Amino acid sequence: MLEEVKHVILVLSGKGGVGKSTVSTQLALTLKEKGFKVGLLDIDLCGPSVPYLLNLEDQNIHQGSGHWIPVYLDKEKKLAVMSIGFLLKSRNDAVVWRGPKKTSMIKQFLEDVYWQDLDYLIIDTPPGTSDEHITVMENLRNVPQCSAIIVTTPQQVAIEDVRKEITFCRKTGIPIMGLIENMSGYECPTCSECTNIFSTGGGKSLAEISKIKFLGSIPIDPRIGALAGKGVAAVKELPDCTTSKVFNDLINHLPHTTANGS
Amino acid sequence: MSSVPENAPNHCPGTQSEDAGKASACAGCPNQNICASGVPAGPDPALEIIKERLANVKHKIIILSGKGGVGKSTVTSLLGHALAKLNPDANVGILDADICGPSQPRVLGVSGEQVHNSGSGWSPVYVTDNLSLMSIGFLLASPDDAVIWRGPKKNGMIKQFLSEVDWGDLDYLLIDTPPGTSDEHLSVIQYLSAAGVSGAVVVTTPQEVALLDVRKEIQFCQKVGLPVLGVVENMSLFVCPNCQARSEIFPATTGGARALCAALGARLLGALPLDPLLARCCDSGADFVAELPHSPAVLALRAIVAGTRLRNIARPPRVFYTLPV
Ligand SMILES: Nc1ncnc2c1ncn2[C@@H]1O[C@H](COP(=O)(O)OP(=O)(O)OP(=O)(O)O)[C@@H](O)[C@H]1O
Ligand SMILES: [Mg+2]
Ligand SMILES: [Zn+2]
Numbered sequence: 001m002l003e004e005v006k007h008v009i010l011v012l013s014g015k016g017g018v019g020k021s022t023v024s025t026q027l028a029l030t031l032k033e034k035g036f037k038v039g040l041l042d043i044d045l046c047g048p049s050v051p052y053l054l055n056l057e058d059q060n061i062h063q064g065s066g067h068w069i070p071v072y073l074d075k076e077k078k079l080a081v082m083s084i085g086f087l088l089k090s091r092n093d094a095v096v097w098r099g100p101k102k103t104s105m106i107k108q109f110l111e112d113v114y115w116q117d118l119d120y121l122i123i124d125t126p127p128g129t130s131d132e133h134i135t136v137m138e139n140l141r142n143v144p145q146c147s148a149i150i151v152t153t154p155q156q157v158a159i160e161d162v163r164k165e166i167t168f169c170r171k172t173g174i175p176i177m178g179l180i181e182n183m184s185g186y187e188c189p190t191c192s193e194c195t196n197i198f199s200t201g202g203g204k205s206l207a208e209i210s211k212i213k214f215l216g217s218i219p220i221d222p223r224i225g226a227l228a229g230k231g232v233a234a235v236k237e238l239p240d241c242t243t244s245k246v247f248n249d250l251i252n253h254l255p256h257t258t259a260n261g262s
Numbered sequence: 263m264s265s266v267p268e269n270a271p272n273h274c275p276g277t278q279s280e281d282a283g284k285a286s287a288c289a290g291c292p293n294q295n296i297c298a299s300g301v302p303a304g305p306d307p308a309l310e311i312i313k314e315r316l317a318n319v320k321h322k323i324i325i326l327s328g329k330g331g332v333g334k335s336t337v338t339s340l341l342g343h344a345l346a347k348l349n350p351d352a353n354v355g356i357l358d359a360d361i362c363g364p365s366q367p368r369v370l371g372v373s374g375e376q377v378h379n380s381g382s383g384w385s386p387v388y389v390t391d392n393l394s395l396m397s398i399g400f401l402l403a404s405p406d407d408a409v410i411w412r413g414p415k416k417n418g419m420i421k422q423f424l425s426e427v428d429w430g431d432l433d434y435l436l437i438d439t440p441p442g443t444s445d446e447h448l449s450v451i452q453y454l455s456a457a458g459v460s461g462a463v464v465v466t467t468p469q470e471v472a473l474l475d476v477r478k479e480i481q482f483c484q485k486v487g488l489p490v491l492g493v494v495e496n497m498s499l500f501v502c503p504n505c506q507a508r509s510e511i512f513p514a515t516t517g518g519a520r521a522l523c524a525a526l527g528a529r530l531l532g533a534l535p536l537d538p539l540l541a542r543c544c545d546s547g548a549d550f551v552a553e554l555p556h557s558p559a560v561l562a563l564r565a566i567v568a569g570t571r572l573r574n575i576a577r578p579p580r581v582f583y584t585l586p587v
Contacts, residue, residue: 014363014408016330016441021471046442047328047475094328094478096443096485099413127330127441128362129410156545157335161363164408171410186500190507197500197511197538199545220511228471229515 001067002110004117005039007255008146010136010174014161016127018153019182019218021049022228024124027149029233030247031254032079036119039070041109042083043136044126045095045102051085054231061086067114073231082113099131106135120254127161129168137172145255147177150212154181154202166210178213178253179203180246186220194219215253216246276418309456312424315383316457319355319432323491323570324450326483327465328475330441333496334465335365336544337534337566338438340559341463342370343551344567345434346393352433355386357423358397359450360440361416362409367399371547375400383428390549396427413445420449441475443482451486461489463531463570466522467497468514473522480526492531492569495519500536501558511536532566534559 002008011024021044028040042050051057051071059071061082070080084095084105097105115121126132140146148169152162162179169176181203185194197220207214218224224234224243235244273287282288316322325338338356346354358366367373367387375387377400386394398409398419411419429435440446451459462483466476476493483490495518500511514521523530537559543550551560 016363017332017467017472018330046444047330047478049471049474052471052474091474092477092481094443094482094485096448096482098445098448102444103412129408130362130416131412131445134410134412153331155541157365157368158331160365160368160405163406164363167406167408168410171408186511188502188504188507189509191502191505193502193504195500195503195538197536198541222509222511222513225469225512228469 001112001114002121002140002143005115005121005143006119006145008121008123008140008143009177009254010123010125010140010146010148011151012125012133012148012165012169013127013151013158014129014163014165014168015152015158018151018158020127020151021053021124022224023149023151023180023182024122025050025053025231026234026243026247027250028079028120028122029231030235030251031120032074033233033236034251035078037078037117039080039082039115039118039121041113041121041123042081042085043106043109043123043132045084045097045105045132047126048083048085050081050083050124052091053228054081055229056081056231057085057091059086064114067112068108069114080115080118082109102131103135106132107139110136110139129164133168134172137174140174147175147255149177149215150179152179152181152203152206153183153198154196154200155198156202158198159202159206162206163210166212176212177255178215179207179210180215180250181217183220184217189222213253215250218243218246306453308421308425308453312421312453313456315425315427316429316435316454319429319435319457321433321460322435322437322454322457323460324437324439324447324462324488325465326439326447326462326479327441327472328443328477328479328482329466329472332465332467332472333534334441335360335369335438336540337463337465337494337496338436339366339369339544340534340551340563341567341570342389342393342434342436343549344563345571346390347551348567349433350392353392353431354394355429355432355435356393356395357427357435357437358395358399359420359423359437359446361398361411361419361446363440364397364399366395366397366438368547369544370395371549373399373405373547377401380428383426385428394429396423416445417449420446421453424450424453443479447482448486451488459488461491463491464493464528465496466493466519467512468495468510468518469512470516472512473516473519476519476522477526480528490528492529493519493523494531494566495533497536498533503538529569531569532562534562534566
């Protein structure tokens with residue numbers, strides 16, 4: 001049911017914990033603030049964090065005639081969300097599935113969710129280059145407007161895995177829109193000295209070497225961390241922080257579409 | 263490969279392969295129906311082979327976390343170095359079961375090394391005299407190489423690692439895993455079901471987004487009957503190198519690992535502070551325990567090591583079955 005979706009944006013990283021879900025949710029919230037119709041699909045089946053991040057943990061998916069109706073963040077239905085988290089009985093429930101089951105769940109997410117017309121569908125992914133990723137790629141092969149944003153943190157341990165993800169994109173033919181570096185530095189709340197906890201500049205130099213557009217650096221900002229679980233856009237809540245600037249700029253790099261007013 | 267039965271035709275794809283029973287070579291094979299049905303015939307003979315191979319490995323400990331990037335690989339390498347140093351007569355091995363994102367070669371400073379295959383199996387790479395490592399990273403031609411594999415191929419690789427690596431006598435085998443509760447984890451536990459596992463060390467960071475996934479991981483351990491040796495809270499506090507003030511970068515808004523342990527009846531092994539020098543050491547592959555023996559992180563590590571060892575002895579290895587296929 002992706003016929004009415006104008007653009008699909010995959011958020012990828014080979015490494016875990018680099019901030020894919022934070023980038024996905026903030027990107028979706030930023031687009032919603034700008035008046036677009038957005039969908040957010042969480043295909044991290046073993047560790048879905050989107051429902052928590054958007055403060056939707058108690059929501060349920062409703063069954064339509066032969067399809068699933070996503071959860072809407074707002075009354076105006078500008079932001080639609082789908083995650084396996086909505087299908088679990090308890091937040092402690094573990095999804096202990098091998099590849100084939102994950103594959104069929106993701107196929108259902110792509111085929112059976114009634115997204116309606118969307119300007120952007122953002123897909124948040126787990127780390128790695130395995131079942132989830134292969135399945136999404138195979139199923140999006142026929143969706144023309146599809147590209148990827150790569151998220152990394154600056155240190156070598158992360159860069160090493162992200163290089164593998166770039167190879168994955170190139171092998172499967174998905175265009176890479178650009179790369180975001182997250183957790184670049186941390187400003188001490190006492191003395192304001194900025195420490196590069198996870199070293200510095202790794203994302204930018206990776207972008208240069210791999211000939212990928214660099215979309216900006218996001219610092220470690222506890223104020224952004226505190227937005228987790230609230231479901232509000234950084235660009236609205238903290239318009240002057242670096243993170244908001246990066247997301248505002250990011251919108252300009254997205255493939256263009258006219259805001260869907262209807 | 264061990265997954266090819268003796269009576270199989272030439273070019274058998276192997277019973278664990280996605281093409282099992284479906285490849286052109288399968289036509290006429292007596293096992294074709296069993297393979298095509300996807301139901302393994304009887305207990306996997308690999309379990310016994312693995313049991314024999316690991317007969318001289320005393321404690322097998324799995325490092326787990328539902329959440330990515332919380333420091334599983336860092337904690338694994340720190341534990342490895344610390345256990346090896348604590349007792350120079352002990353032998354410690356690390357198996358990197360993260361097939362798509364192997365970090366151990368870099369973190370232990372041995373990336374670029376090669377593994378050798380001899381008559382007795384694959385020899386692991388020795389980081390020090392009594393610390394050895396096996397990782398898929400050693401088998402890739404370039405750091406850009408991506409391992410684009412679905413579950414069954416990853417499982418086959420893990421089976422090979424467990425059945426074909428010649429570890430020698432080990433006191434500890436630490437197994438680093440990718441985040442989640444899926445193929446790699448199930449395979450490690452399943453393949454070790456005959457050999458026996460001591461238990462799991464679960465790593466988390468203090469913020470709720472991480473705890474959310476760690477609760478699932480602990481539930482997973484309970485589901486599959488894997489004892490939780492304890493929980494390590496990583497990146498707990500940040501000490502500013504400029505003014506020494508402490509701050510919470512990842513605030514424990516819901517009580518952190520301590521509250522989680524209390525709620526789930528798990529034991530908190532200790533908390534590691536967030537130390538930029540530790541991140542540097544991971545990148546350069548330096549041995550943090552040797553470089554900065556008096557740092558707060560190494561002091562915290564001592565308690566964690568002590569806890570891991572205590573629990574190890576107290577708990578006899580257990581055997582578990584009925585894993586989802
Ligand atoms: N206590 C700490 N202080 C500072 N940096 C740390 C600490 N623990 C881990 N790190 C750094 O955080 C990053 C993530 O750690 P690590 O790679 O060990 O996580 P992981 O859980 O194995 O990730 P993945 O899920 O991707 O396998 C690394 O760059 C590591 O050096
Ligand atoms: Mg790791
Ligand atoms: Zn300071």
